[in-house]
Amino acid sequence: EAGVAQSPRYKIIEKRQSVAFWCNPISGHATLYWYQQILGQGPKLLIQFQNNGVVDDSQLPKDRFSAERLKGVDSTLKIQPAKLEDSAVYLCASSLDTGLLDLAKNIQYFGAGTRLSVL
Amino acid sequence: GENVEQHPSTLSVQEGDSAVIKCTYSDSASNYFPWYKQELGKGPQLIIDIRSNVGEKKDQRIAVTLNKTAKHFSLHITETQPEDSAVYFCAASVRPSARQLTFGSGTQLTVLP
16 A cells, blocks of 8 residues: 655745745545654644545644645645745645544555755 | 552663563542553553553563552553663553543653673
8 A cells, every 4th residue: 555645745935935835644534744853843734634635734734824725635735925934844645534533544654754944 | 630650761671571660640530540651653542551440461571560549650661672672661541531632742762682
């Protein structure tokens, strides 16, 4: 079974530039998550999708960050304009999420992430 | 919201020794506690999890214990091997469907040969 795919693996940009990250979840997984992981910290949830709808984006800085999952499969996360403090690894995760209380089917599987450096 | 604290931030052990990582959580409604292992350049990978109605769970050399009264849970790795070297994260969720994970800050475990 293929895992969560993310691209690019690395991105270096200057502040005030824009950048986009792409995620392809595990086939059949309904729920998709974007996390921000700053160096030395644990992942912090930015946004959660259920199919193509947003479940929670309360921690997404909406003045500069946006995300979409138009067809309920792939997703893109965009930052415009980027700030120095946005330097981090951006992780995508997916889960089968049947909606039932079955923890085994709601395990989150993570991609390798995109490391963003803002100069 | 939920707050998860993790200690220690770094841990070095000799190969064959045991390693223990501890986490505390703030929200008494939290009911699902996974542990993730993250190797360099890779995403976190689930290694073990426990629900609030269980006090202990084992999987070969790995075990997790949960004390709901004290609101803390721990990861125990026995007979450590060099390939156990990685960053370990604890997490907590208040949702029964294990969504909305709040992660600890991580522990860098180094197993010395």
